Amino acid sequence: MQSYYWREKLTKREQNLYDKLVDAFYKYEEHIYCANFSPNKLNKIYVAITNDHPELYYLPSKVQVMRTISILGVKTELVLHNLFSRCQVDRYDSILEKIKGEFSNKIRFCKNDFEREKVVCEYIIENTTYKINNILNQNAATVLVDKMGQCSGIAKAVKLLLNWCGINNIIVNGTAKDSSTGQMGPHAWNIVWIDSQSYHLDVTFMLGANRRKVKPYNLCYFNCMDSEMIKTHQWSTEDAPYCNHYLIKEETVVNTSYELCKLLEDALIQGEKALSFESQIAVTSNELLAVIQNCCQKVIDKFALRGSMAIRIQGSLVQIRW
Numbered sequence: 367m368q369s370y371y372w373r374e375k376l377t378k379r380e381q382n383l384y385d386k387l388v389d390a391f392y393k394y395e396e397h398i399y400c401a402n403f404s405p406n407k408l409n410k411i412y413v414a415i416t417n418d419h420p421e422l423y424y425l426p427s428k429v430q431v432m433r434t435i436s437i438l439g440v441k442t443e444l445v446l447h448n449l450f451s452r453c454q455v456d457r458y459d460s461i462l463e464k465i466k467g468e469f470s471n472k473i474r475f476c477k478n479d480f481e482r483e484k485v486v487c488e489y490i491i492e493n494t495t496y497k498i499n500n501i502l503n504q505n506a507a508t509v510l511v512d513k514m515g516q517c518s519g520i521a522k523a524v525k526l527l528l529n530w531c532g533i534n535n536i537i538v539n540g541t542a543k544d545s546s547t548g549q550m551g552p553h554a555w556n557i558v559w560i561d562s563q564s565y566h567l568d569v570t571f572m573l574g575a576n577r578r579k580v581k582p583y584n585l586c587y588f589n590c591m592d593s594e595m596i597k598t599h600q601w602s603t604e605d606a607p608y609c610n611h612y613l614i615k616e617e618t619v620v621n622t623s624y625e626l627c628k629l630l631e632d633a634l635i636q637g638e639k640a641l642s643f644e645s646q647i648a649v650t651s652n653e654l655l656a657v658i659q660n661c662c663q664k665v666i667d668k669f670a671l672r673g674s675m676a677i678r679i680q681g682s683l684v685q686i687r688w
Contacts, residue, residue, distance in 0.1 A: 540601030
């Protein structure tokens with residue numbers, strides 16, 4: 367499912383130029399005359415296009431705006447140098463088509479979008495090396511074909527894979543905290559829609575948490591809420607959709623404290639960082655927290671965990687993160 371979310375954030379006049387540029391980019395044009403837009407507006411439109419269209423992987427991350435003034439008025443020209451030659455684009459297109467076929471086989475037996483999304487994350491973890499190259503590693507093709515990229519390229523590759531899965535998603539540009547330095551720096555990740563609800567998904571951070579590429583993978587930053595994401599990430603909350611829902615798998619229902627302990631143990635063994643479920647434990651709502659805390663403490667003691675577990679309860683819906 368292809369989402370043009372960032373196009374919808376533009377004015378009608380900006381959308382008209384967006385459509386004109388997309389058409390020109392598909393034709394591999396590198397010099398496009400535009401109406402009298404400021405460089406800042408043109409850059410805003412260009413970023414919207416590159417975020418909405420990961421299949422235009424040959425577009426550079428930056429473009430040049432040429433403005434000339436004559437008696438006829440101001441003429442603006444967008445100048446870009448595509449990353450790859452037409453011959454290279456043909457090669458990448460051919461390989462991407464093959465990858466798409468192989469990936470279709472991987473998700474063939476997935477029961478729902480939740481499972482397909484996990485396959486996307488594991489595919490990037492298994493096949494990608496994080497490597498900064500501000501010229502070449504910010505596009506989907508370099509990540510999927512050459513198997514290396516940085517955050518913006520990884521987010522675009524994730525968007526392309528999710529598009530192939532039919533999962534609605536967008537790319538978000540913001541900043542994030544470097545785990546080694548503690549400093550905030552430019553970053554890109556995704557927001558996905560699962561069962562009509564939106565969640566943050568940062569596969570670049572997952573890649574960093576799985577450098578050894580040993581299963582079970584640590585799927586940190588998988589379907590997070592705004593309140594969790596904001597601890598390490600910053601973004602324009604006015605432009606991006608709100609992510610304020612728990613992700614509950616329909617088949618995950620807990621009837622007893624024993625089942626809950628077993629679910630927690632399995633989640634830890636599989637390297638997951640969160641557990642969501644619907645509680646049908648026969649206790650009052652006031653007693654439920656104590657039951658969950660007791661189960662968490664048993665599992666913490668059994669696995670000799672040093673950290674703590676955060677519990678959120680919303681009616682019968684429960685989420686535990688550690």
